Amino acid sequence: MKPKTKFQKQIVEASKKLPKITDTQIQWAYRNCIEHIGHKTTKSVITCLECNHAWTDTTIMEHCTCPHCNTKLKIEKTRKRTFLDYEYLCIVTACEGFQVLRFFYIECKMKKGEEPQYFHSEVVQRWVAPNGKYATMARLRPMGFYGHEWSWWSDLEIRPERSLYNITPTEIYPQQKLIPEVQRSGYKKQFYNLTPFDLFSFLLSNSKAETLLKAGQTDLFRYFAYNTRKDINDYWASVRICFRNGYKIEKVSQWCDYIDLLRFFGKDLHNAKYVCPKNLKAEHDKYVKKKKEYYEQERKEEARKKALEDQVVFNEEKSKFFGIQFTDGLIQVRVLESVEEVMLEGDNLHHCIFTNNYHLKPDSLLLTASIDGQPMETIELSISEMKILQCTGVCNQNSKYHKQILNLVGQNIPLIQKRMSA
Structure with missing residues (x-):
């Protein structure tokens, strides 16, 4: 054009x-x-x-x-x-x-x-x-x-x-010509499983990206460069506390979900006691449970009413994808088609798919992978970019079928793309 x-x-x-x-x-x-x-x-x-x-x-x-x-x-x-x-x-x-x-x-x-x-x-x-x-x-x-x-x-x-x-x-190509802003950014011709565009656009658009790269925090750099819907500014104060205390974030996606949970409960995100947990998984799961109890005990009726309202919005945004399912003979993958199914998925796999309102994100499509009716992992797919954002099983851990599930979903993305124009 x-x-x-x-x-x-x-x-x-x-x-x-x-x-x-x-x-x-x-x-x-x-x-x-x-x-x-x-x-x-x-x-x-x-x-x-x-x-x-x-x-x-x-x-x-x-x-x-x-x-x-x-x-x-x-x-x-x-x-x-x-x-x-x-x-x-x-x-x-x-x-x-x-x-x-x-x-x-x-x-x-x-x-x-x-x-x-x-x-x-x-x-x-x-x-x-x-x-x-x-x-x-x-x-x-x-x-x-x-x-x-x-x-x-x-x-x-x-x-x-x-x-x-x-x-x-x-x-x-090994010989690269760089502008001065990239030369002084800490970039060392490594891409950390990112596309070249994802790396350079993130590096040049956000000064915090340069800080992460120079500090050797490549896991954090990769996560925020790839997950463009996550604003690094929302987590930066807590990231700095981690730096200051020499705390290594082992699983960035789970840590960010954990910080979101702390924010929900009004915890001090500048306090190392909260943002640098010795056992991230245990603390994450504790707050997931706490948030579920919050919905169940304090706003049970309201949550039920809200779920009915959510179903209307959910249908409007995601109904075009309903009915999509595929299998490799062992694993069955299908789109979650109701808020009730999203709630059950979160309960069965003990993760925050429902409590963190993933089903209401306009750009997220949720699928479940199961074997003989038993859910193995939940997949979040970006509708606009048609890429897998996360794929996790029980308690946010990968199942033994993780790679097989990723391959199966990746092979069938064209099937999902067809619904965009339907």
């Missing part, structure tokens, strides 16, 4: 001054982003699909190095002869005082007996100003289309902000 604001017009003009990706950079991407294949036959002949060199190896392995071109290979023992791999490269650079994240789509088509066919295209640029303000230049891409050079088309233009453009790259 055409740039409308002065800031957007500045970005468009600055984008014209970016240099083309160099041959060195693209060759590095081809070598490091793409998963190169070693095709193995039943006769133990391995063929490198990068250079088509073949040799015999009877050992059982998953990876090896081609003795001819020195390429690291993933061994594929299959009759399949054609392979396609597509990944993303991020180049961190600076231009006209902006921190710029350039994302390149990298594709490789490999076929036994033929030279590999490589393709690359710059598809997204994220421009972040020193004050954290940002804009996106990107090509268009239809939802659900992946793995072809035509997945992205059109020219790079100013685009409205969408989670589609918050790319997690396969690799980040």
